[in-house]
Amino acid sequence: MQTIDATPRVRVPATASVGEIISIRTLLTHPMHSGQMTDANGDAIPRHIVNLFRCTFDGEPVLEMDLQTSFAANPYIEFTARVPRSGTFEFAWHDDNGDVYTAASRITAS
């Protein structure tokens, strides 16, 4: 089990009006090994993918995703969310090794 350098990056607007629908862009650097490739020695690289992505706003669900091996490396997910009030968008990526990578972004609604 090798460690990987996974860095989450999220882009959320800093401000919005109450009830506004905003666009959120997220990216996690992660190899997403599908388990079907071999390394230079011909040995199989074990499957190691992000299998779950979750976005919440102060704990309320926005989007939850099950990812399979057909998802591209460095999983990029762009989606929209409604801003009910000022608060924090939380992001979590769960991978096959049980590692959880998180990010959070505060938004001020007026």
Add this chain to the structure above:
Amino acid sequence: MRLTRRDAVRGGFTGAAVALLPIRLHAGVEEAVEAFTGGAAARTADLTLIAPEIAENGSSVTIELRCPGAEEILLIAPANPNPEVCNLRFGPLTGNHDATIRIRMAESQELVALARMPDGTFRRASAQVFVTVGACTG
């Protein structure tokens, strides 16, 4: 060249085999569809699946999915080793019930998306994508 009866029969069998090939190759897709819909019919409406007509790099193909009001969307790449790509489940704070993602495509194929609506009905959409260089595997 004279066409004998034997040639005609042989040609007929070959044609039939070729015609059946895509169905046999992608038999897993209908299973995945049925597992999601439970055998219910899916209408081709409301659900939008936007994919490039030509994808030069199968390792990263940008796909947009949108279905107003949907609870869940499933994306399937039938010709990939593991056809199911992802499930999207929308929470109460979703904006437009949409997502733009990047997926792997092993070869040219017709992507299939399914959406489950709150009333228990289903929507279906598909898009043909020509892949120039396929991903090593999906």
